[in-house]
Amino acid sequence: MKKITKAVIPAAGFGTRFLPFTKAMPKEMLPIVDIPTIEYIVREAMDSGITEFLIIINEGKECIKTHFGKNEVLERFLTEKNKTAEIEQINELPSKINVSFTYQYEQLGLGHAVLCAKEFANGEPFVLLLGDDVYVGREKPATKQLLEAYEKTGCSILGTLEVPDSDVSKYGICEPFEKTTGDLIKLRSVVEKPKLEDAPSNLAIGGRYILTPAIFDYLENQTRGAGNEIQLTDSILRLMAKEDVYSLAIDGRRYDIGSKKGFLEATVDFSLARADLADAMKEIINNRK
Numbered sequence: 001m002k003k004i005t006k007a008v009i010p011a012a013g014f015g016t017r018f019l020p021f022t023k024a025m026p027k028e029m030l031p032i033v034d035i036p037t038i039e040y041i042v043r044e045a046m047d048s049g050i051t052e053f054l055i056i057i058n059e060g061k062e063c064i065k066t067h068f069g070k071n072e073v074l075e076r077f078l079t080e081k082n083k084t085a086e087i088e089q090i091n092e093l094p095s096k097i098n099v100s101f102t103y104q105y106e107q108l109g110l111g112h113a114v115l116c117a118k119e120f121a122n123g124e125p126f127v128l129l130l131g132d133d134v135y136v137g138r139e140k141p142a143t144k145q146l147l148e149a150y151e152k153t154g155c156s157i158l159g160t161l162e163v164p165d166s167d168v169s170k171y172g173i174c175e176p177f178e179k180t181t182g183d184l185i186k187l188r189s190v191v192e193k194p195k196l197e198d199a200p201s202n203l204a205i206g207g208r209y210i211l212t213p214a215i216f217d218y219l220e221n222q223t224r225g226a227g228n229e230i231q232l233t234d235s236i237l238r239l240m241a242k243e244d245v246y247s248l249a250i251d252g253r254r255y256d257i258g259s260k261k262g263f264l265e266a267t268v269d270f271s272l273a274r275a276d277l278a279d280a281m282k283e284i285i286n287n288r289k
């Protein structure tokens, strides 16, 4: 089985839950302390062995391109000031990975955004990481967990988390085959944003996928679904008629940075996890009790 080396990160949505910030700035650039959200996501994939990235943007989001490119003016400035640690910081990603960009000109939904990656995938399976979902894996990065499951199955795999009843209508929800237990489960179906009474389980797709290239055959003629958007979940359901599809419960914590609560939680938790900031964050929290 060929090793997966490619990752696709859709970041072309309008981010309406984070207005007014997202009027001029991509939500994927929201800083969790001092690192943009999308950099955490790229690093998760890089730490899992991915080397080639495609980021899907829209015409207002060029600052994402700037972030992953070289900045020679800034580098010269830092060199003159002998700021070697900062130089390493800004050059690390451009020197280790290949990041390319493509545009989604109309925001027709996640399925449509993924279709923009067809040429990049070039007939190979790839990892899909949503641009506003950050994971802290318990022992391994979320992407690494999915890649290991792919090595076992050779099939598309949906990373899942268990959500409460009140949240099932916000996610794509998986239906496992009867009597399957464990973390890696073969799926019977998936449904996007079901009503609670129609939801087959509480297993929600949480922004991480491995997809085989057959997905593009379905995305190409996918009709609109929930929210009048071209839904990736609907094409995955059709893919299941041709290939097995699995879900894998991700072992770790997810932060939905596209929601204000998720962004705030991440800011607190990531500060507490950093040696240079933990005391400051504890002091801030304790002063408010």
Ligand code: UTP
Pocket (backbone or CB within 6 Å): 010, 011, 012, 013, 014, 015, 016, 017, 018, 028, 056, 104, 106, 107, 108, 109, 110, 112, 113, 130, 131, 132, 258
């Ligand atoms: P979301 O549904 O969370 O993003 O999509 P959104 O539509 O930008 O945000 P809200 O719901 O209005 O606040 C998950 C990911 O898919 C991308 C988004 O940029 C985000 O990273 N996306 C979504 C696209 O690239 N294109 C789309 O048409 C829709």
